[in-house]
Amino acid sequence: MQIPSDLEIAREAALKPLTSIAERMGIRSDLLEQYGESVVKVRLEAADELAERPRARYVVVTAVTPTPLGEGKTTTTVGLGDGLNRIGKQTTVAIRQPSMGPVFGIKGGAAGGGYSQVVPMETLNLHLTGDIHAVGAAHNLLAAMLDNHLYQGNTLEIDPHSITWRRVLDVNDRSLRNIITGLGGRTDGTPRQTGFDITAASEVMALLSLSTSLRDLRSRLGRIIVGNTRSGKPVTAEQLGAAGAMAALLRDAIKPNLLQTLEHTPVLVHTGPFGNIATGNSSVVADLIGLRSGDFLVTEAGFGADMGAERFFNIKCRISGNAPDAAVVVATVRALKTHSGRHKVVAGRPLPEEILAENPDDVRAGAANLRKQIENCRLHGVSPVVAVNAFPTDHPSELEEVRRIATEAGARSAVCTNVPDGGRGAEELAATVAEAAEESSDFTLLYPDHAPLREKVESVARNVYGADGVEYSKLAAQQIDSCERNGLGTLPVCIAKTHLSISADPQLRGAPTGWTLPVREVRASAGAGFVYLICGTMQTMPGLSGSPAAFHIDLDDEGRISGLS
Known part of the structure; x- marks a missing residue:
């Protein structure tokens, strides 16, 4: 069955007033700040007011190592939230804000897909409430004050060759990876080699996501290290006099954004640290609110369980003090076939015909990756549930093979069809996750603080x-x-x-x-x-492909965005 495009589905959505969505979470309307008709910010006081309510079950959604096309982790996260609500579990979802670099690059948007989306799609994927721009402004203010310090005489005796603080931009632009600043005349600054990272890779973005309050945010900004003195001592943003102004720029950005799914499940969208470069998780503040707003909080960690989930466990949970009750490992037939080594998948190109042919043996040949990602959850004492995200091209025998692999590894599993079916297609997964979350959790950090x-x-x-x-x-x-x-x-x-x-x-x-x-x-x-x-060769500033998503994005005669995926 051919379903409409994500953008067409999103445009047909009948949204509920966010005041009613928030009320269901226990958040009063005076704790909301309206941004247009379809987004509100939640004031930090909400976390304090909700603190006495019972704690929700905490579920993190992760995945097998993804193919270049992705495996639908955000879609599964949204579908699971809707599915849990359908089976009578009041649920909130917490996800990261999309970075516009990937939105205009290969990946496209990050609002989910099909009938498991966060809406409005265009607002979520493009600017939202400007939090990413605030992060970029704060980051670049520090860069400017650092260069100004060098120009004004360098009283801190900073070694220019030790400076690690680059500038950021929320665009994929390989030409800015390595640059020289300060060229021109004497009044144009001190020449030195530097470069740009994408804003989602900024330490400011990561610390915003890990801050627990405005006071904590201000303290963290002051501790940022930009380089060393000539004697090897670290130089901080506090010493440069930049931390206070940076905090002022981030005063509103620390407040989580509240949206909703197509089925009116509340969604907290906040911060967007990169999944392979930074922590890859949404904010601690959003989770502190979501964990007191119902029966379940479902959050998503970037990429595979070796990436975002490992950082969720060992960085985010270490800081927040909250332990997860279950982990969902998203797997697809095409991902396991790719991990068999028998097929090549290229980002931006259609799947090869041979990978679409019925072949459970190829699925079995790629099983090692799923087994290892299940093990990575168990390493931290968390019960894993495998969510088999079904595509129309999958064959029943292949879906059953993924479930068999999960069972052999000691994990529960369920097949999801929430892209065409919405929350109804995730009810089996929801029931399975609810069962797993009821088990006594034995959450364990991988290493202690005091280890070298x-x-x-x-x-x-x-x-x-x-x-x-x-x-x-x-x-x-x-x-x-x-x-x-x-x-x-x-x-x-x-x-x-x-x-x-x-x-x-x-x-x-x-x-x-x-x-x-x-x-x-x-x-x-x-x-x-x-x-x-x-x-390895990790880049902190991505580049655009030969056919970026930006080619297809435009405005129609009525000013509506088209081509966003």
Whole structure:
């Protein structure tokens, strides 16, 4: 059955007043700030007012290692929220805000799909309430004040070669990865090599997502390290006098945004740290509100369980103190076929015909990846449920094979058809997740705070990625030792690597072993509260493809957006 496009479905939605959606969550109307007709911000006081209410069951949605086309994780998250509401469990969903770089690039929007969407789609995917722009403004203000400090005499004796604070932009633009600033005359600044990252990779975005209050946000901004003095001591945003003004720019951005699904499930959309570069999770503040607003809070972690879920467990939950009750691992037939190594999937191109042919053996051949991602949830003491996101091209025998693999790995499973069927197509998944969440949770962090940084990295590499060990470049070894000397050794680690493989090599499928994690660079994200390691050839500023989504986006004669996917 051919269903209308996501944009057509979204435009037909009959939205409920968000005051009534919020009221169902227990949030009074005076705690809402209206942004147009279809979005509100929720004031931070709501978390305090809801604090005495019972805590909801906490469910994180993750996935197998995705193909370049994605496996519908956001769609499943939305569908699960609607499905839980349909079976009588009052549920709130919490997701990240889409970055406009991917929206105009290969990925397209991030509002879900089919009849499992957050609406209005155009508003969510383009600007929303301007939070990402506020993050960019705060980040770039610090960059400007840093360069101005150099120009005005450099009284802090900052070593220009040690500066790690680049500028950001919410666009995919490879031409800005490496640039030289300060060219021109004497009054045009101090020339130095630097570059741009995408805004979602900004430490400001990550620390905004991990802040628990305005006071905490202000404190974290002050701890941002931009470089070192000539004697090797870290220089912070507080020392540069920038943290207060940055906090002022983020005063409204720290408030979560409330939208709704097509079936009127409340959705908190807040912050958007990248899933392969940063923490890849929506905000702690949104979860603090959502966890007191009903029976279930369903949130999503970026990419596979080795990526966003690992950071959800070891960074976000460590900071918030909230432990998950269940984890949903989204899997698709096409993803497991891809992990068999027998098929090649290219972003932006149709699936090859042979991958669409009925072949349960190909599904079985790619099972190692699903088994490992189930294991990665169990490593943290969380009960996994496999959500088999069904596509029209799947065959019943293949769907059954995925479920058989899940059963063999000791995980519950359910097939979802929520793209064409909405919440009704996720009712089986909802019931299965509710059952799993009732089990007593034995949530465990992978490593303790006091472990040395190298030990923490080794623990993630060996236990989560399946690596034999870790290899540091000469620069990275010096940088991680510097982090320890500067008192950052108690922080958790955030490992930036490819999302297309459990390993650091995007060409390796399944669950590869016998490889070594290559750490190229180590950065101190002291404001966010983690040490950030860059592995392999990871880019912090994506580029556009030969056929970006921007080619198809336009306005019609009535001023309506077209071509958004």
